[in-house]
Amino acid sequence: MQPKVRVRFAPSPTGPLHIGGVRTAIYNYLYAKKFNGDFILRIEDTDQTRFVSGAEDYIIEAFKWLNITFDEGVGVGGIHAPYRQSERTMYRNFALELVEKGWAYYAFDTPQELDDLRKQNEALKRNFQYDSTTRQGLRNSLSLSKEAVEDLIAAGEPYVIRFCFPADTDVVFNDLVRGEVKFNTSLLDDKVLYKSDGLPTYHLANVVDDHLMEISHVIRGEEWLPSCPLHVMLYKAFGWSEDMPQFAHLPLLLKPEGSGKLSKRDGDRLGFPVFPLQWSDPKSGDVSSGYRESGYIPQAVVNMLALLGWNDGTEKEIYSMDELIEAFSIDRISKHGAKFDVAKAKWFNHQYFQKLADDQIAKDYLPILNSKGLNADLDYVTSVVSLVKERCDFLNDLWDNSYYFFKAPETYDEKVVAKRWKDDAGKQMAEILIHLRQMAETECGDDVLFAQNADTFLHNHITEQQLNMGQIMNCIRLALVGEGKGVNLADIMRLIGSGETIRRIEKAIEVLGR
């Protein structure tokens, strides 16, 4: 029987989570949900020097926004708590167990000594590696006598515990994305498992926790592929090979232009967020934009990220979360890195924005209007939204496409004036105005009727007087909008009403003359 699917997302709280990490989490989540498994959030904070306050809260808030929930972990608890590695104290014993079994050893070399060694070798164009060929010449429990080691430890000499790789052995493992991957131990160095500060390194903590938390599948970024043989060997050393998780190493997200993996700075430089939420660096105070603050819809972000490096083989592109869960499979994840494309991200958001209910959008639009010192009731705003939303990708595009429903133009686009408001435009408008005033009086406040009649009148009037349709209509548009854009004129007149329509035309005649 297959073990229960249990996967984890294990970020390090060294700053805001970037979208590559978010995608990794999404794949983990989809996989867990597909098999009715568990999704765990574990915080890997074993490097105190890189800890950034606020990062953990940020991560939790980001997933909350994306509507990705954890079954266990920091913030939700669970039977394997604590889920913050800094609060887990069992690692030392596991490291010691490996020393006992001969799979690891104490090493007393200082960082300075090792650094010097690396530099020396580099100067000789050689690669220094702490391994079977060099360990005898270094200060460790393999080269030193038992007494010497005991004395050093008793004297409080700082030490680390290193994994002892067997010489020249092939480590082969199966990767769910890449197939069989093989590394030879002669190219691997004896990685530190336990640091002199009393905390484990990623490798030890990760393997121990994945085992203790009964993780069935490790789905993580490709940057971990080279250290995977160490992890495989650790499972072996602990005697856990039987229930070692399966590995899947995901391709990385690359910069949209040039080369290299997507990094923090790319976003604002290239005009798109790399973080789910806005982030203010607690030290520098630098602010990086977020998807949420940029007006993206969370489900659009999930959909877009899920499709960046995965597809189900069909031509479908818009998926609900349930559809993603249903369709997801690890073996259809692509093997190569993907460049992020802002235009496509906008397109995804456009698709989701169109699906939103008009009154829902209107509710979110209200505060934006208020911030511009404008007031309008929800019904009116809803009507406006229904007319203009299809031209918007984001909530924030609404204003540019609908400002004229809320305030009269203060200026008139010069290019449009030059093109449309010529000859006796003012005279013609004045004449039209007489009829519109009459209509407004007859209709006494029924703007729907007014707009209808005004529209019919304009068409007839233009035909009868043999006027230029484009010229006249656009002069009215110019008067109502201030520019040569906007929705259907009748719709504008209907919403702003007869009084406002007339006022705006009067104003245009007054300002533009002729």
Next chain:
RNA sequence: GCCCCGUUCGUCUAGUCUGGCCUAGGACGCAAGAUUUUCAUUCUUGAAAUCAGGGGUUCAAAUCCCCUACGGGGUACCA
């Protein structure tokens, strides 16, 4: 340097495992046309990959094998 992973339109990708249906399909973006009194939307059409390059294997290769180039990752008492 060394090790590992990768390479199909500008971008994301389908097709590769199980060679022939691929004169390589879709989407984004781009261009043109239609619709609209305008802008946008929408619709239609189009341009866009000699499948990184070179060698094999085969009746047949984007698909299998080898080499090269390029890209990415790793090479820390970081994750």
